[in-house]
Amino acid sequence: MRKQLIGAGLRVIRASRIDRVTANLTRGLGAILMFHHVRPDNPERAGFRPNGFLEITPEFLDAVIVTLRRLGFEILDLDAAAAWIAGPSRPEAQPFAVLTFDDGYRDNVEHALPVLRRHGAPFTLYVTTGFADRTARLWWHELELAIARADEIDVEIGSERLKLPAAGDAEKTRAYEILYRRLRGGPEETLLTVIGELADRYGVDGRKLVEDECLDFQEIVALAREPLCTIGAHTLTHPMLAKHDIAVVRRELGESRQLIAAQIGRAVSDVAYPVGDPTSAGPREFSAARDAGFVTGVTTRPGMIFACHAAHLTALPRLSINGNWQEIGYVEALLSGVPFALWNGGRRLNVA
Ligand SMILES: [Zn+2]
Structure with missing residues (x-):
């Protein structure tokens, strides 16, 4: 039901062309896009796909990148985006996009990397160390x-x-x-x-599921040498941080950052909060991430990036590229920022 309502809303936005009219108000500086699995469709699993929203095809990733560039989005890595957000304000006619991939799935290397390379598109991959060393659970x-x-x-x-x-x-x-x-x-x-x-x-x-689905550290170290790739942290065990003691939160953030840095031989300055909704990451986690040395932190709260996020770089919203909505029209509607302005009641900042 909710899915149908969202679909109807996105169709209305597309049909009315309201996205073109309001883009300068609602689009802000740009967007951080969130992806999970990228792999060809498995027709055997068509009927029961509760996690289908976490999966898009390589062709759709390609189409999203083409669309971003067609709409004038400059694809930046997170460092450049953070500087852009915090720096002197940019003309809003020239928005940025950051491509982020959560969890560290092997299909990101097999199926997403060739597409990203073809387009010369920088990206961030958030690694859960427990998936890489096979101790955490999907x-x-x-x-x-x-x-x-x-x-x-x-x-x-x-x-x-x-x-x-x-x-x-x-x-x-x-x-x-x-x-x-x-x-x-x-x-x-x-x-x-x-x-x-x-x-x-x-x-x-x-x-075995984790072994089949997730990159190990050897593969992550190899990927980290890819000039387009930034490796970020996604904690040790992928917990919903807000449900745990602060000591656990500090350990999950700080130790994952150090572990990954030691593996790839480079500082890690970006984190994605597992699950990432308000019940999983809130103000306590946002400041713990800063304390742990992260420069940026991304949630799964929906929204575009505005200049006011400069003071909240560890509480950034993202735009989810949902596998249940693999239609470019929907992505264009989302990139206008209109759906988020409606969902967030016009509020640009959602960090409480
Ligand atoms: Zn995750």
């Missing part, structure tokens, strides 16, 4: 694979017993949504325990 993938293999979900979450039918694609999708929402709202330990039990029950090997 719990949202584990949950998807477990439900894909189940006919019925029967779990205990705290004192509550949850039984959900999961026979066909529609039931699986609904079961995923209910479980995801229920677990995401609670403590991280419960989420990891419940999904771990489901993974065991349905023979999902979490470690």
Whole structure:
């Protein structure tokens, strides 16, 4: 339902051409784009794809870059963008775009890098050290694979017993949504325990999943030599930081920064907060990131970048390139900044 509403809104914005009229007001200085997986479509998984929004095709990445340049966006690396945001104000007719990839997926090297190279487009890859050394868990993938293999979900979450039918694609999708929402709202330990039990029950090997999907340090070190690439940090274990003690937050931010820097032989000045919504990263995390030595920090809060972000460089919003919306018209509407102006009620800064 929400998906349909958003789609309708984006179509209205495109049809009305309101994006052209208001762009100078709503687009601001530019945008930081967020990507996850980049790989060819897998038709086998067409029916039940709860994580499909985290995945686009290489052709669509290509089309996004072409569109950015056609619309006059200059593609910058994060250092240059930070200087641009904090520096003397630029003409808004010449916006910037930053391309960012979260988690450190191997498909980013296999399928995104050739496209980025072809366009000479700089990009940032945020590495979770626990994915690189195979100690952290892609719990949202584990949950998807477990439900894909189940006919019925029967779990205990705290004192509550949850039984959900999961026979066909529609039931699986609904079961995923209910479980995801229920677990995401609670403590991280419960989420990891419940999904771990489901993974065991349905023979999902979490470690193998990470090995299959994520770059290891050897591959990350090789990628770091790529002149277009900036390596950023995405913590040690990919936790929802705001749910943990400040000591955990400091360790996750500081140690991941040092570990990655030691591996790639270069300072790491950029961080992406895992999950990145307000329940995962807030003012405490934004200042902890600064204390840990990061210059920029990106969230998953939606929004464009304005001059007022100069005072909040570790609390930057992003524009999600959503795999469920692989149509250039939607991306153009988002790049106008109009949807964010509406969603954020005209507010440019969302850092509380
Ligand atoms: Zn992530």
